[in-house]
Amino acid sequence: MTARIPLSAPDVSEEEIAAVAAVLRTPHLSMGPELAAFESELAEYHGVEHAVAVSSGTAALHLALLTLGIGEGDEVIVPSFAFVAVAGAVLQVGARPVFAEIDPLTLNLDPAAVERAIGPRTRAILVVHTFGVPAEMDALRELAQRHRLALIEDACEAIGARYDGRKAGSFGDLAVLGFYPNKQMTTGEGGAVLASDPAHAARLRRLRNQGRDPGIDWLDQIEPGYSYRLPEPACALGRVQLRRLDAMLALRKKAAARYDALLEGICGVERPPLVLPRREISWFVYVVRLPEGVSRDMVREQLAGQGIATGRYFAPIHLQPAWRARGGAERLALTESIARRTLALPFFNCITGEQQEEVAEALRSAIQCAA
Ligand SMILES: Cc1ncc(COP(=O)(O)O)c(C=O)c1O
Known part of the structure; x- marks a missing residue:
């Protein structure tokens, strides 16, 4: 039974409906101009160099971990007070999630608990900005630097949040966003990875498109990859949502x-x-x-x-x-x-x-x- 007052509800205006309809009148339904524009607008909004749009927040997490070379035998520190995809993505690359405690006020990873969880196999900290509240980024960045760990931000729940004036998603080696309909902005299904290193961005773009690089034949493959593309109508919807x-x-x-x-x-x-x-x-x-x-x-x-x-x-x-x-x-x-x-x-x-x-x-x- 649908609730009379739902838990969440997307906010889709006539402007978004028109933008999606306009795309459907073109021959470009995937990998077209809306994707390129959505990515550059997302990057600009966050003050980062690159945004790579993908088919979900979970796909974004998967590709972020792969891009940083995390895999078999590695450990990644994550919160347990989080959406299951956070640990699931770590498992998907063959690594082991190590759960750490949270701060009772912000509900985010407690840096002291993270430090206690660091061991010889730890490769990364996957910090989630839970419920849109930025995590303790100063302390976590310092920890990551001191222990030579990668720092991945999961900002799926926190687009537009700020810590010390800087947008969530602009601190980590990579950051992920999610656009499921319960989120602050939606593309129906969708997500993105934010990156500052152009090599990371190129790898992310390759991995989301079956391991193909731009310009190569559609049937050629540089490395094994995935079908994680975000279609043009979703990108058009996302562009208007981002403006609003x-x-x-x-x-x-x-x-x-x-x-x-x-x-x-x-x-x-x-x-x-x-x-x-x-x-x-x-x-x-x-x-x-x-x-x-x-x-x-x-x-x-x-x-x-x-x-x-x-x-x-x-x-x-x-x-x-x-x-x-x-x-x-x-x-x-x-x-x-x-x-x-x-x-x-x-x-x-x-x-x-x-x-x-x-x-x-x-x-x-x-x-x-x-x-
Ligand atoms: C913190 C967090 N990470 C990842 C995801 C996964 O995103 P998606 O549902 O788009 O795969 C979500 C939520 O949906 C989330 O809240």
């Missing part, structure tokens, strides 16, 4: 502030910080923490009964059946205790004040019942 991105982020920031005021005083509910030092948040989701002892399942059920969708954001990766079955016996006490209490509320560009009031009221009465 800052306005969309402003709407989301306003919606977060409105929830903050509406949820004040609900017994024991912890709201996410609206402001954090050195950071400009790009609001991806609005996640509260329920009081200890309140059944999240009951709260979710009660809201669902009123047509209000919610999410668990995140179920720790190391506790998933797929990962338990791999024999990992990790305990991440902080991640586990936070993840038991998190609840994502409906949150999207066009959410109305009335919808947010209804969500807040429903949450207030559900907590009273579930306590």
